[in-house]
Amino acid sequence: MSVNEKIVADFVENGIEFVTTVPCKQLAGVIEQVDASDRIHHVPCNKEDEGMGLCAGAFMGGQRAAIIMQNTAIGVTINTLVTLIQYYHIPLPMLISYRGELGEKVACQVEMALHTKALLDRLVIPTYHFHRPGDVDELDAILKHCFMSKKPAAILTDASFWQGA
Numbered sequence: 001m002s003v004n005e006k007i008v009a010d011f012v013e014n015g016i017e018f019v020t021t022v023p024c025k026q027l028a029g030v031i032e033q034v035d036a037s038d039r040i041h042h043v044p045c046n047k048e049d050e051g052m053g054l055c056a057g058a059f060m061g062g063q064r065a066a067i068i069m070q071n072t073a074i075g076v077t078i079n080t081l082v083t084l085i086q087y088y089h090i091p092l093p094m095l096i097s098y099r100g101e102l103g104e105k106v107a108c109q110v111e112m113a114l115h116t117k118a119l120l121d122r123l124v125i126p127t128y129h130f131h132r133p134g135d136v137d138e139l140d141a142i143l144k145h146c147f148m149s150k151k152p153a154a155i156l157t158d159a160s161f162w163q164g165a
Contacts, residue, residue: 018058103159
């Protein structure tokens with residue numbers, strides 16, 4: 001099973017029925033798998049904070065949701081994370097491409113990488129970092145913990161993780 005297939009299988013196993021995605025080259029394979037799944041309603045969106053709003057609506061409608069996005073928009077999502085997701089105790093797994101780390105080929109991505117973990121830490125959002133394809137084996141436990149605790153969780157996936165996908 002590929003990394004992309006494992007991610008989607010873990011989403012389905014954990015009852016995630018709604019996934020919103022924001023385009024990213026590193027995430028293209030997993031987005032294609034989500035879109036191909038007949039067990040997940042996939043809604044692409046243009047902005048990460050907009051996607052979080054869609055996930056909150058799905059949650060309030062009784063569905064488990066997740067967002068797939070880039071770390072470069074963490075700054076844009078702070079208000080939505082705090083005043084909607086955290087305030088209403090919405091469990092939201094965030095599968096995030098960690099752009100700007102080792103192996104990054106686009107220089108402008110580096111600046112946000114320098115701030116990503118610190119911002120998530122200040123927001124008290126549990127954060128996990130996948131470096132190697134085998135790290136995906138932790139996803140099931142992370143999802144279970146996210147839904148049990150009714151809190152968002154950030155799963156950072158860097159270039160070295162996706163190179164083995």
